[in-house]
Amino acid sequence: MAKNNKKAEEPVRKNGLFEYAPAPESPAAAGDIATSYGHFIGGEFVESSGSEALKTVNPATEQVLAEFAHGTDEDVDRAVTAARKAFADWSALPGSERAKYLFRIARIIQERSRELAVLESIDNGKPIRETRDVDLPLVAAHFFYYAGWADKLDYAGFGPNPRPLGVAGQVIPWNFPLLMLAWKIAPALATGNTVVLKPAETTPLTALRFAEICRQAGLPKGVVNIVTGDGRTGAALTAHPDVNKVAFTGSTPVGRAIAKQLAGTRKKLSLELGGKAANIVFDDAPIDQAVEGIVNGIFFNQGHVCCAGSRLLVQESIQDELLDALKRRMATLRVGDPLDKNTDIGAINSAEQLARITALTDAGESEGAERWSPSCDLPANGFWFRPTLFTGVSQAHRIAQEEIFGPVLSVLTFRTPTEAVEKANNTPYGLSAGIWTEKGSRILWMANQLKAGVVWANTFNKFDPTSPFGGYKESGYGREGGRHGLEAYLDV
Amino acid sequence: MSTLAANAPGAAGSGLADVAASEASLRRFLHGLPGVDQVGLEARAATLGTRSIKTTAKAYAIDLAISMIDLTTLEGADTVGKVRALCTKGRNPDPSDPSAPRVAAICVYPDMVATAKAALRGTDIQVASVATAFPAGRAALPVKLADTADAVADGADEIDMVIDRGAFLSGRYLDVFNEIVAVKEACRRPDGTSAHLKVIFETGELQTYDNVRRASWLAMLAGADFIKTSTGKVAVNATPPVTLLMLEAVRDFRAQTGIQVGVKPAGGIKTTKDAMKYLVMVNETLGDDWLTPHWFRFGASSLLNDLLMQRQKLTTGRYSGPDYVTVD
Numbered sequence: 001m002a003k004n005n006k007k008a009e010e011p012v013r014k015n016g017l018f019e020y021a022p023a024p025e026s027p028a029a030a031g032d033i034a035t036s037y038g039h040f041i042g043g044e045f046v047e048s049s050g051s052e053a054l055k056t057v058n059p060a061t062e063q064v065l066a067e068f069a070h071g072t073d074e075d076v077d078r079a080v081t082a083a084r085k086a087f088a089d090w091s092a093l094p095g096s097e098r099a100k101y102l103f104r105i106a107r108i109i110q111e112r113s114r115e116l117a118v119l120e121s122i123d124n125g126k127p128i129r130e131t132r133d134v135d136l137p138l139v140a141a142h143f144f145y146y147a148g149w150a151d152k153l154d155y156a157g158f159g160p161n162p163r164p165l166g167v168a169g170q171v172i173p174w175n176f177p178l179l180m181l182a183w184k185i186a187p188a189l190a191t192g193n194t195v196v197l198k199p200a201e202t203t204p205l206t207a208l209r210f211a212e213i214c215r216q217a218g219l220p221k222g223v224v225n226i227v228t229g230d231g232r233t234g235a236a237l238t239a240h241p242d243v244n245k246v247a248f249t250g251s252t253p254v255g256r257a258i259a260k261q262l263a264g265t266r267k268k269l270s271l272e273l274g275g276k277a278a279n280i281v282f283d284d285a286p287i288d289q290a291v292e293g294i295v296n297g298i299f300f301n302q303g304h305v306c307c308a309g310s311r312l313l314v315q316e317s318i319q320d321e322l323l324d325a326l327k328r329r330m331a332t333l334r335v336g337d338p339l340d341k342n343t344d345i346g347a348i349n350s351a352e353q354l355a356r357i358t359a360l361t362d363a364g365e366s367e368g369a370e371r372w373s374p375s376c377d378l379p380a381n382g383f384w385f386r387p388t389l390f391t392g393v394s395q396a397h398r399i400a401q402e403e404i405f406g407p408v409l410s411v412l413t414f415r416t417p418t419e420a421v422e423k424a425n426n427t428p429y430g431l432s433a434g435i436w437t438e439k440g441s442r443i444l445w446m447a448n449q450l451k452a453g454v455v456w457a458n459t460f461n462k463f464d465p466t467s468p469f470g471g472y473k474e475s476g477y478g479r480e481g482g483r484h485g486l487e488a489y490l491d492v
Numbered sequence: 493m494s495t496l497a498a499n500a501p502g503a504a505g506s507g508l509a510d511v512a513a514s515e516a517s518l519r520r521f522l523h524g525l526p527g528v529d530q531v532g533l534e535a536r537a538a539t540l541g542t543r544s545i546k547t548t549a550k551a552y553a554i555d556l557a558i559s560m561i562d563l564t565t566l567e568g569a570d571t572v573g574k575v576r577a578l579c580t581k582g583r584n585p586d587p588s589d590p591s592a593p594r595v596a597a598i599c600v601y602p603d604m605v606a607t608a609k610a611a612l613r614g615t616d617i618q619v620a621s622v623a624t625a626f627p628a629g630r631a632a633l634p635v636k637l638a639d640t641a642d643a644v645a646d647g648a649d650e651i652d653m654v655i656d657r658g659a660f661l662s663g664r665y666l667d668v669f670n671e672i673v674a675v676k677e678a679c680r681r682p683d684g685t686s687a688h689l690k691v692i693f694e695t696g697e698l699q700t701y702d703n704v705r706r707a708s709w710l711a712m713l714a715g716a717d718f719i720k721t722s723t724g725k726v727a728v729n730a731t732p733p734v735t736l737l738m739l740e741a742v743r744d745f746r747a748q749t750g751i752q753v754g755v756k757p758a759g760g761i762k763t764t765k766d767a768m769k770y771l772v773m774v775n776e777t778l779g780d781d782w783l784t785p786h787w788f789r790f791g792a793s794s795l796l797n798d799l800l801m802q803r804q805k806l807t808t809g810r811y812s813g814p815d816y817v818t819v820d
Contacts, residue, residue, distance in 0.1 A: 013780055015779075016779040016780050016781065017775055017776070017779055017780060018549070018552075018553075018771075018775045018780055018783055019549070020543065020544070020545060020546075020549045021545075021546050021547045021548045021549035021550070022546070022547075023544035023545070023546045129542060133542065284526075284527070285526070285527075286526055286527045286528055286529040286532065287526040288526070288528070288532075288533070288536075288737075288740050289528070289529040289531075289532030289533060289536070290532075292532055292535070292536050293532060332776045341542075341543075341544035342543055342544055438527040438529075458529045458531070458532065459529075459531060459532060
């Protein structure tokens, strides 16, 4: 009966680990990717008025996935006009009717979640494990959550019958393409606004797939418009005189430029920018879980996270013990094919981003910090960077000051809670922070002292649509998520 | 009594010899261990559970899991016939495929040890016996020690004892410690060798993860060769988070003392999928040092047949069914 009467072969053992066989998710599950894409304006897929096309590549292979249109000023104007035209009817709908569309979109996202997860992984380079288990569940949850608010705006704490602003111009980054779209579009639609959204130039595909979902849900034409392109298209959108609200997530320099551009106009602005979060570990922390939290804080999504825990502040008395545990844990991280279900760390999103990470880590070495990475093989093609740890870092190092936006952790030490607070707050940014201690009173005291929009206690990089997210200082202003996230899209 | 502490293998030469010198010092040590964050521990166990073990890795892991099973029958209705049948199953799990590996051990009550020993003669399958008034452990110490000595005298290779959860939960850590030391002593044979001692915590009754970590260290300090989650006789038995925590404990204990201790989750592990999750936890927490039957066991009964069905699927390309594996 048995074809193969041999005992199972001993698999390859690498670095004292039992090596898992490849477990690839099928790229075909991403559905059809067209060779070229136009914009989504007024409920239709349309050609660009210009002839310039951009390419999006799979960062894990460098293969071109598709061409897409570079949005011209005229394209942007068409999209804003379509959104303006749709605004009258959309904002006049009862909230309970708008909710139906949002619930429908949320359900379709759930039904098509595998397709979207695979597409996101191919276009962005992040592992399928994350798109499947983190991004897509959160995307659906955001639409469900804001669908629930649509008919309850009178009770949201902004007075009776709060009104929408009008047309929202939204520009989003490449690190969480679909999740950032959800953070922008769900509250805007729930409150009665219409939107023109520009996805990032390296990751437009899931936004264009979302446009199909809007059609599938029967969303009225022009309520959601997608215009693709690079920074020039984004600038045209934020500058457009008929846009009432601008929401931007991305780098601090671009955010600063947008703020200047909008100064003196009546446009409402929310910015979610960079970060350099301190993840603070006290000597009474739950060590094993702290190690997991540190890993999740900096290596989740290859560290392409604005709220990443990129500065580890560890109490000097447990420095050696914690770093040993952290290195041991980092040695088990699996770097490689993002579509392999066992991959922990995928590809860096672009050649430019890889160059930036490389330049900053070189600076870290030349400034005297001690660099460590686990030994792991990297694929031949694509953009890759090993998970990296810098010890002996002080606040005066560039790698402690500048946002690296990659899988690079800078380790600093502190002696007292007060010193931890001083160092944590000593940054131009203020997006997030983490506290690890078993002492509840210290958690509360620290959270009060830290100048960061999000403070996690004994966890890190946890997101929920009910919880507001946003920054202090150069990390931006305004909040997304929760009841607070409605305010950005209401005339209050 | 506390002088036993110095003889406890786990404490020897590790700088931990004085830990059990008094109730106060033992309490200070156990309560000084790093805390466990419940949410983080459970999240990590769940993430490890999402690993996808396919093709060659799956074939290897199935055979490894079979070879780690302590095939168990612990029923009031056990008979000589039942135990012999189970031993035959352990020796030859899949009569249709002689390449299937044997299990690690057969686990029975003390009065069945002689039967199992005879039925397993000529194999290297171990006989494990539960002892110390298993599963409740509510008997006087001399009774527990006699129970252990009886199983060892009948030829048990391994003893699965239960700790006194009552004493543990009321903070009498030294009593628990000394009892493990005494049972370990009762595992000695006249020729100077010893039966291996597995210490069962009944984690479902300990309730908190902090308690599980403390019990793990307590047992290892007292000389446990293996730490085991559960008896299989209560509502909540082995779970991935509890097992992960115990794996972390043996890892840290070896780092501190140089002494390696085995881990055995037991109760409720029924499917190949479950078993794979445990092997992944061992792999990514301890590496392959522990990925052998010598250092990791599954306390299970129905798990074996599910592994065999999956094994048949891999070798033939077709799903068989419950009538293509033997029920003993």
